[in-house]
Amino acid sequence: MKGEYLGELEELILLTVGILYKQAYGVAVMDEVERQTGRSLNISAVHAVLTRLEDKGLVSSKLGDPTNERGGRRKRIFLLTATGKRAIEEANALRNQLFNQIPKVALQFSI
Amino acid sequence: MHHPTPPKWADRFLCWYCRTDLLEEIQGDAYELYERQCKSKGKFRADLAFGWNVLRFFRWSNLKRRTSPYRPAMMYKNYFQVFKRNLLRQKAYAALNIFGLAIGLACFVLISLYIRDEMSFDRMHTKSDRIFRMHEILESEGVGERSASLPFPVAEALQVDFPDQVEQYVRFFNFQSPALAMSTIDHEKEFYESRAFFTDSTFFDVFDFNLITGSKATALDHTNSVIITQSMAKKYFGDTNPMGKYLVFQGEHNLLVTGVLEDVPQSTHFQFDFLISFSTLTHYYGTSWPGWYWNPCWTYLLLRNPSDAPVLEAKMPAFIRKYFPEEIINDVTLTLFPLADIHLQSNHDYEIQPNGSMSTLYIFGCVAFFVVLIAGINFINLSTARAIKRAKEVGMRKTLGSYKGQLITQFLFESVAVCALAAVVAVGIVIAALPFFNTFAEKDIPFSTLLDPFFVAVLILLPLVVGIFAGLYPAFVLSSFQPITALKSASSGEKGLMFRKVLVVVQFSLSIILLVGTGISMDQLMMLQKNDTGFQQENVIMIQTLRTPVAQTFEAIKAEFKSNKNVLEVTAVEDVLGAKHQVGNYSFDVMEKTRPIPRLNVRHDFLKTFDIPLVAGRDYSEEIYTDDSLALLVNEQLVKQMGWTNETAIGKSFNGRLNKQIVGVVKDFNFASRHQPIKPLVIDLNLNPRAFNLFIKYMAVRVSPDDMNSTISFLESKWEEQYPGWPFEYFFLDSSLESLYKAESKLSKITIIFSALSILVACLGLFGLSTHTVEQRKKEMSIRKVLGSSDAEIFLLFTKRFFVLILIAIVIAFPLAYVLMKQWLSTFAYQVDIDFVIFVLVGFAALGIAFATIAFQAWKATRTNPATVLKND
Numbered sequence: 012m013k014g015e016y017l018g019e020l021e022e023l024i025l026l027t028v029g030i031l032y033k034q035a036y037g038v039a040v041m042d043e044v045e046r047q048t049g050r051s052l053n054i055s056a057v058h059a060v061l062t063r064l065e066d067k068g069l070v071s072s073k074l075g076d077p078t079n080e081r082g083g084r085r086k087r088i089f090l091l092t093a094t095g096k097r098a099i100e101e102a103n104a105l106r107n108q109l110f111n112q113i114p115k116v117a118l119q120f121s122i
Numbered sequence: 123m124h125h126p127t128p129p130k131w132a133d134r135f136l137c138w139y140c141r142t143d144l145l146e147e148i149q150g151d152a153y154e155l156y157e158r159q160c161k162s163k164g165k166f167r168a169d170l171a172f173g174w175n176v177l178r179f180f181r182w183s184n185l186k187r188r189t190s191p192y193r194p195a196m197m198y199k200n201y202f203q204v205f206k207r208n209l210l211r212q213k214a215y216a217a218l219n220i221f222g223l224a225i226g227l228a229c230f231v232l233i234s235l236y237i238r239d240e241m242s243f244d245r246m247h248t249k250s251d252r253i254f255r256m257h258e259i260l261e262s263e264g265v266g267e268r269s270a271s272l273p274f275p276v277a278e279a280l281q282v283d284f285p286d287q288v289e290q291y292v293r294f295f296n297f298q299s300p301a302l303a304m305s306t307i308d309h310e311k312e313f314y315e316s317r318a319f320f321t322d323s324t325f326f327d328v329f330d331f332n333l334i335t336g337s338k339a340t341a342l343d344h345t346n347s348v349i350i351t352q353s354m355a356k357k358y359f360g361d362t363n364p365m366g367k368y369l370v371f372q373g374e375h376n377l378l379v380t381g382v383l384e385d386v387p388q389s390t391h392f393q394f395d396f397l398i399s400f401s402t403l404t405h406y407y408g409t410s411w412p413g414w415y416w417n418p419c420w421t422y423l424l425l426r427n428p429s430d431a432p433v434l435e436a437k438m439p440a441f442i443r444k445y446f447p448e449e450i451i452n453d454v455t456l457t458l459f460p461l462a463d464i465h466l467q468s469n470h471d472y473e474i475q476p477n478g479s480m481s482t483l484y485i486f487g488c489v490a491f492f493v494v495l496i497a498g499i500n501f502i503n504l505s506t507a508r509a510i511k512r513a514k515e516v517g518m519r520k521t522l523g524s525y526k527g528q529l530i531t532q533f534l535f536e537s538v539a540v541c542a543l544a545a546v547v548a549v550g551i552v553i554a555a556l557p558f559f560n561t562f563a564e565k566d567i568p569f570s571t572l573l574d575p576f577f578v579a580v581l582i583l584l585p586l587v588v589g590i591f592a593g594l595y596p597a598f599v600l601s602s603f604q605p606i607t608a609l610k611s612a613s614s615g616e617k618g619l620m621f622r623k624v625l626v627v628v629q630f631s632l633s634i635i636l637l638v639g640t641g642i643s644m645d646q647l648m649m650l651q652k653n654d655t656g657f658q659q660e661n662v663i664m665i666q667t668l669r670t671p672v673a674q675t676f677e678a679i680k681a682e683f684k685s686n687k688n689v690l691e692v693t694a695v696e697d698v699l700g701a702k703h704q705v706g707n708y709s710f711d712v713m714e715k716t717r718p719i720p721r722l723n724v725r726h727d728f729l730k731t732f733d734i735p736l737v738a739g740r741d742y743s744e745e746i747y748t749d750d751s752l753a754l755l756v757n758e759q760l761v762k763q764m765g766w767t768n769e770t771a772i773g774k775s776f777n778g779r780l781n782k783q784i785v786g787v788v789k790d791f792n793f794a795s796r797h798q799p800i801k802p803l804v805i806d807l808n809l810n811p812r813a814f815n816l817f818i819k820y821m822a823v824r825v826s827p828d829d830m831n832s833t834i835s836f837l838e839s840k841w842e843e844q845y846p847g848w849p850f851e852y853f854f855l856d857s858s859l860e861s862l863y864k865a866e867s868k869l870s871k872i873t874i875i876f877s878a879l880s881i882l883v884a885c886l887g888l889f890g891l892s893t894h895t896v897e898q899r900k901k902e903m904s905i906r907k908v909l910g911s912s913d914a915e916i917f918l919l920f921t922k923r924f925f926v927l928i929l930i931a932i933v934i935a936f937p938l939a940y941v942l943m944k945q946w947l948s949t950f951a952y953q954v955d956i957d958f959v960i961f962v963l964v965g966f967a968a969l970g971i972a973f974a975t976i977a978f979q980a981w982k983a984t985r986t987n988p989a990t991v992l993k994n995d
Contacts, residue, residue: 038155054152054175081154086147
């Protein structure tokens with residue numbers, strides 16, 4: 012179902028929103044993703060994902076205070092919600108659980 | 123601090139499409155990136171990147187929505203409720219609106235039914251696209267005949283000579299007799315039958331008529347066989363099985379019934395009740411069958427391929443030279459006519475039955491279109507006028523958050539719904555009127571035709587189109603009202619007034635054109651039927667004599683008849699005078715070759731009986747025995763064509779023999795219908811008794827108008843004395859001639875009805891509009907009255923504006939009607955002078971009717987008490 016499944020980019024951006032705590036808005040998320048992973052995203056893609064995450068209830072948003080930058084436009088600051096936090100945890104747990112089930116021997120590579 | 127600004131166009135584009143709740147953050151982010159890139163990469167690159175970002179933001183989730191998410195279904199429920207209430211609150215308007223449109227639609231459907239029926243003639247045969255009738259045009263210098271029938275041997279010769287094209291043929295023959303006698307063996311039942319034909323045994327190979335009993339393959343194979351229709355079986359044999367029984371033909375010849383046919387449908391260009399096997403004719407012709415000159419056989423060819431028709435036609439000149447008699451080969455043309463086109467397009471001499479005509483259908487089509495247009499305009503006019511009343515509702519709805527789109531939907535919905543109701547009523551009207559229409563238009567259209575996809579489409583699409591048109595104006599004008607003005611003042615009054623005025627003018631112009639057209643076509647019909655054909659039609663009794671024993675005893679019965687003092691004159695004549703004639707080949711004076719000329723074979727006293735004046739020479743005389751072969755009467759037209767004068771024509775020789783001479787010239791008279799001008803004519807005395815077998819079809823008896831009934835019973839008793847077993851069949855010449863103009867009379871009957879209906883519909887509209895105006899201007903009138911206007915002034919104020927519209931309509935319609943009718947009349951040989959009295963009458967009628975419609979409302983306006991109107995303000 013669309014509402015439950017967390018896509019790869021969505022997970023990445025959800026994590027980034029968590030990292031940037033209280034500083035997460037469009038451009039900042041884009042920059043942080045690029046800094047951390049080297050992936051350069053278009054700002055519109057970031058917006059689309061953020062909107063989708065908000066629709067799914069994984070993040071919440073509020074408008075920040077106006078500044079002189081950005082032509083006086085306010086930023087929309089995104090914050091993790093409890094559901095968002097659980098989603099990250101579940102994704103993490105699932106990953107670890109799967110990773111741990113890989114037999115040791117399959118991970119032993121002799122060079 | 124100076125900030126570089128991003129390109130204006132991109133910024134504006136973003137503002138235009140972006141949802142307002144998303145705009146701030148998106149624009150902010152875009153600006154931030156822009157500022158950053160300006161510093162790092164320069165203004166140009168930053169501009170490009172900004173533009174690119176704006177484009178990338180252009181996605182569905184970011185776009186402005188025109189309407190907020192609402193539930194249309196729920197709104198429709200509300201629309202329906204409001205619609206219902208509106209309808210019930212204004213019952214009179216609703217009824218006017220629905221009824222007017224319904225009449226228009228019903229007229230349209232009825233006329234379409236008629237047209238569709240006319241177009242469907244002869245298409246029920248599976249091979250109808252391959253069936254052609256061959257026509258013989260025998261004309262020299264435009265005089266002669268254009269015959270729908272051919273000589274006997276043509277069909278067979280065609281099949282033998284052109285087997286690659288001609289698959290099969292079938293001929294019909296009836297001695298060219300208007301009726302043939304048929305009776306049961308015991309002579310219990312005796313009738314003259316006009317729908318009896320001799321036909322080839324190949325009949326069922328070509329046509330697909332339904333044989334109920336008997337074998338299609340063999341029913342007509344043997345001599346003396348006859349196939350009869352169901353209704354004839356009932357008429358002659360009652361409920362007993364007719365198969366194997368005998369019918370007596372012409373009182374002397376027994377025919378065995380070998381098949382019973384389903385009654386022939388209305389939608390064929392000719393009907394028949396009896397089909398007698400062609401080989402039966404050997405009884406009459408023995409071994410010497412008629413040759414290549416006399417052309418009484420309607421001949422239908424089944425071609426192998428529809429495209430063979432031109433191929434075959436191209437071979438006809440050689441065919442004619444090979445077979446036809448020497449003296450006419452240069453005058454004959456043979457043409458093929460597709461079966462399905464015969465009913466509407468073939469208008470030849472000797473058609474089996476009178477056909478319909480395409481131009482009548484065009485006229486009906488126009489009338490149908492006019493009526494539906496008038497009704498549609500009505501509807502549009504009334505709805506737009508009434509729409510103003512809804513201004514407050516619009517204001518309220520807008521205040522409560524309606525979108526413009528919703529209002530448009532609502533008004534369109536309402537007007538389409540009214541139209542749908544009208545369509546339902548129209549179907550009701552059509553179903554109720556169809557039986558009357560059928561009798562009246564002489565049709566047999568079943569109700570089931572309405573289920574035909576065409577009519578289903580008409581009944582759905584037409585209301586839809588009218589509904590949308592009628593709804594468009596209120597929908598767009600009203601929905602654009604500012605709520606505040608709409609709520610504040612009720613009388614945003616006269617919006618769209620000009621538009622409505624134009625529509626009223628169009629409507630009345632159309633009605634007036636229809637009225638004038640009807641008037642002139644009635645005039646034309648009356649002129650055609652008027653008794654100035656140049657011969658006596660009244661009190662002439664025509665008695666059928668073809669192939670009766672009258673041949674041997676004509677003089678005797680004539681003397682018997684004349685013994686009664688009320689019998690004035692007795693003669694015999696080839697065809698119904700004024701309706702039909704035959705054609706003979708004659709040459710005059712020094713002409714080397716004969717040419718076909720209209721001809722009537724007659725007996726003595728022909729001119730006296732029909733009161734046709736001589737302009738030169740003498741009548742045939744019983745004292746001069748050689749008149750039979752050596753004398754000829756001609757008409758003035760022939761004299762004129764030959765370049766003689768009436769006096770010099772006397773004594774001119776004919777048919778290449780000096781002793782054969784023209785002895786008299788008669789004044790021109792209409793020996794054929796007045797659709798054509800008078801052509802040359804020869805009146806040929808034929809005393810040979812055998813002429814009654816072929817040429818002379820009627821006795822004509824002129825009686826005095828006194829005591830007509832006893833004269834007729836006298837004639838009948840004398841006839842039965844002389845010819846026991848032969849039915850005495852007669853008709854009056856004048857009533858028979860009326861049927862010549864049946865097509866015109868049907869046309870004018872139908873147009874009268876529909877133009878009356880169109881006027882009715884237009885008046886319904888006018889009534890509605892005037893009611894509306896009175897209501898709208900109630901306050902104004904009251905104030906005028908308070909300030910001293912007289913009743914008359916107020917009355918005038920109302921009627922004036924409508925009068926002006928009708929006057930404009932008259933000015934537009936008259937020239938148009940004149941031109942149209944001139945064109946229609948030009949198709950007639952005899953045209954009535956367009957009588958301007960008709961225009962005057964129609965003009966006054968239009969004004970009068972309109973006045974009557976408005977007057978009541980205007981009068982009501984003058985009667986209202988200003989106090990009651992104004993006290994509420």
